[in-house]
Amino acid sequence: MAEFTMPSLGADMDEGTLLEWLVAPGDAVHKGDVVAVVDTAKAAVEVETFADGVVEALLVQPGTTVPVGTPLASIGVGPVAPAAAAKPAKPAKPAKPAKSARPARPAKPRRAAEPVKPAARGATAQPPVHPPAPVVRRVARDLGVDLATLTGSGPGGEITRDDVVHAADQHPAPAARTTPAPPAPAPREGMRVSPYARRLATELGVDLAAVPLPADGVVRAADVRAAASGPAPTAAPLVAASAAPDAEDRRQRMRSAIATVMSHSKREIPHYYLTSTVNLGAALDWMHERNRDLPVTARLVPAALMLKATALAATEVPDVNGFWVDDRFQPATDVHVGMAISLRGGGLLAPAVHDTARLSLDAVMAAMRDLVVRARSGRLRDTELREPTLTVTNLGEQGVESVLGVIYPPQVALVGFGTVVERPWAIGGLLGVRPVTTLTLSADHRATDGFTGSRFLAAIDRHLQHPEAL
Amino acid sequence: MTTPLTVPVARTIVLNALHQVVPDEDLTVLGDDRPFRSELELDSLDFLSFVENLSAATGIRIDESDYDAVTSVASCVSFLTARGAAL
Numbered sequence: 001m002a003e004f005t006m007p008s009l010g011a012d013m014d015e016g017t018l019l020e021w022l023v024a025p026g027d028a029v030h031k032g033d034v035v036a037v038v039d040t041a042k043a044a045v046e047v048e049t050f051a052d053g054v055v056e057a058l059l060v061q062p063g064t065t066v067p068v069g070t071p072l073a074s075i076g077v078g079p080v081a082p083a084a085a086a087k088p089a090k091p092a093k094p095a096k097p098a099k100s101a102r103p104a105r106p107a108k109p110r111r112a113a114e115p116v117k118p119a120a121r122g123a124t125a126q127p128p129v130h131p132p133a134p135v136v137r138r139v140a141r142d143l144g145v146d147l148a149t150l151t152g153s154g155p156g157g158e159i160t161r162d163d164v165v166h167a168a169d170q171h172p173a174p175a176a177r178t179t180p181a182p183p184a185p186a187p188r189e190g191m192r193v194s195p196y197a198r199r200l201a202t203e204l205g206v207d208l209a210a211v212p213l214p215a216d217g218v219v220r221a222a223d224v225r226a227a228a229s230g231p232a233p234t235a236a237p238l239v240a241a242s243a244a245p246d247a248e249d250r251r252q253r254m255r256s257a258i259a260t261v262m263s264h265s266k267r268e269i270p271h272y273y274l275t276s277t278v279n280l281g282a283a284l285d286w287m288h289e290r291n292r293d294l295p296v297t298a299r300l301v302p303a304a305l306m307l308k309a310t311a312l313a314a315t316e317v318p319d320v321n322g323f324w325v326d327d328r329f330q331p332a333t334d335v336h337v338g339m340a341i342s343l344r345g346g347g348l349l350a351p352a353v354h355d356t357a358r359l360s361l362d363a364v365m366a367a368m369r370d371l372v373v374r375a376r377s378g379r380l381r382d383t384e385l386r387e388p389t390l391t392v393t394n395l396g397e398q399g400v401e402s403v404l405g406v407i408y409p410p411q412v413a414l415v416g417f418g419t420v421v422e423r424p425w426a427i428g429g430l431l432g433v434r435p436v437t438t439l440t441l442s443a444d445h446r447a448t449d450g451f452t453g454s455r456f457l458a459a460i461d462r463h464l465q466h467p468e469a470l
Numbered sequence: 471m472t473t474p475l476t477v478p479v480a481r482t483i484v485l486n487a488l489h490q491v492v493p494d495e496d497l498t499v500l501g502d503d504r505p506f507r508s509e510l511e512l513d514s515l516d517f518l519s520f521v522e523n524l525s526a527a528t529g530i531r532i533d534e535s536d537y538d539a540v541t542s543v544a545s546c547v548s549f550l551t552a553r554g555a556a557l
Binding site (some may be wrong): 295 | 517522525532
């Protein structure tokens with residue numbers, strides 16, 4: 001039997017709140033399946049299972065905060081039990097989380113039946129059965145639906161996005177609301193709409209009744225996108241922003257999580273810093289030329305080139321790619337570049353672009369866009385937060401010329417790109433004007449010396465001079 | 471486009487396109503002449519999404535060389551109405 005435990009999603013995390021189960025006892029799961037959503041100090045995260053098997057028991061109720069390492073569910077090896085049976089193949093052996101094979105974890109496993117301290121959440125008149133997922137809260141806010149008035153249809157009475165959308169359909173938001181919301185989706189009679197398309201319609205302000213019915217009668221995301229290019233709605237949604245009740249709370253927890261990990265980094269890691277100016281003329285010319293004939297959706301941004309160049313350089317200088325654990329450097333086998341993403345409302349996350357060095361530029365670009373959207377809507381995967389083997393920060397996009405960052409432990413390097421500025425540049429004895437960026441490296445002196453760091457920066461520079469090979 | 475691209479319609483489209491990128495921002499306090507990329511802290515991916523939204527809502531092609539013309543609400547409105555009239 002395997003245990004599915006509260007994961008640690010970084011040096012700054014010592015506990016997490018189970019928000020939602022995406023599986024039930026008896027469900028077959030496979031390695032990599034998302035089985036739960038966990039709220040950390042920084043964000044709601046989708047958590048994958050590492051085990052194949054059948055869910056035997058859910059040991060922790062949604063809304064419960066538990067320390068990292070606490071068993072959340074037990075996963076048995078047996079074949080999928082028929083309908084009623086959440087029973088393991090072995091004769092009634094109650095899932096006993098305490099039987100952990102792992103050596104002494106600081107967080108002691110709790111018994112299944114006793115929920116640990118319930119998550120403190122603001123502003124609930126009724127007992128918080130299950131706090132709705134962030135995406136549900138956001139849709140509710142957008143549609144002007146009061147979550148307190150809803151009865152959830154989800155597992156265990158949880159309020160789902162569909163509940164919110166239905167409520168919005170049935171009871172148009174009260175006129176008293178101070179801020180207009182985007183037009184609520186209102187499907188025609190007999191029209192079937194995929195959940196994603198429904199959400200997209202809400203986000204894009206598309207009236208579902210106006211979407212031409214596809215041949216098979218099911219409206220999908222593509223149909224909504226097509227409809228979104230039609231005439232614009234008449235009223236601009238000039239934004240809600242009546243901060244969610246827990247927004248301030250989340251801000252606080254985010255600050256305190258960042259405080260913990262950054263203080264740890266500065267206390268433990270002997271940083272050294274290197275700076276280099278890189279001519280981006282070739283890279284940007286090549287990119288603009290390539291973008292010229294492409295629709296917006298297929299265009300690249302400089303950050304994609306920078307990320308890929310960094311990943312390729314890290315394959316050549318593997319000493320900067322990995323983790324400092326147990327007083328020694330442990331190189332990573334692949335390069336997963338973490339991308340610092342600032343969150344609206346404060347704070348940041350740095351999820352990984354998986355296997356960055358092997359992806360095409362288009363794939364890197366697509367992964368970056370996907371990560372930004374999911375980071376901000378609270379739908380990152382735990383693996384994405386745990387995976388980065390080094391991080392790139394692109395603060396330069398906000399106008400600063402250079403950023404000398406703080407390493408995110410247990411990583412050993414952080415690469416920064418400053419804003420792209422036009423500067424005089426001498427080539428072959430002649431002076432020209434070129435777009436340049438200040439490339440920086442913050443590195444862990446325990447793992448590497450400045451000589452290695454400078455080889456790494458030189459390699460990034462070299463890759464950026466040959467954009468066609470990226 | 472069936473609706474003529476008047477200034478008020480264009481303004482609505484621009485604000486909608488921004489709203490989709492930064493749903494939590496209060497756009498009522500954003501001055502029409504303010505550079506929203508820095509005001510709203512849009513990164514290059516956000517800006518690309520904004521351009522995508524704008525293009526999708528109007529059918530107007532916006533090239534990279536046009537990016538300098540779509541930096542504030544007012545400049546976007548001018549750009550869209552000028553291009554819309556040329557269609």
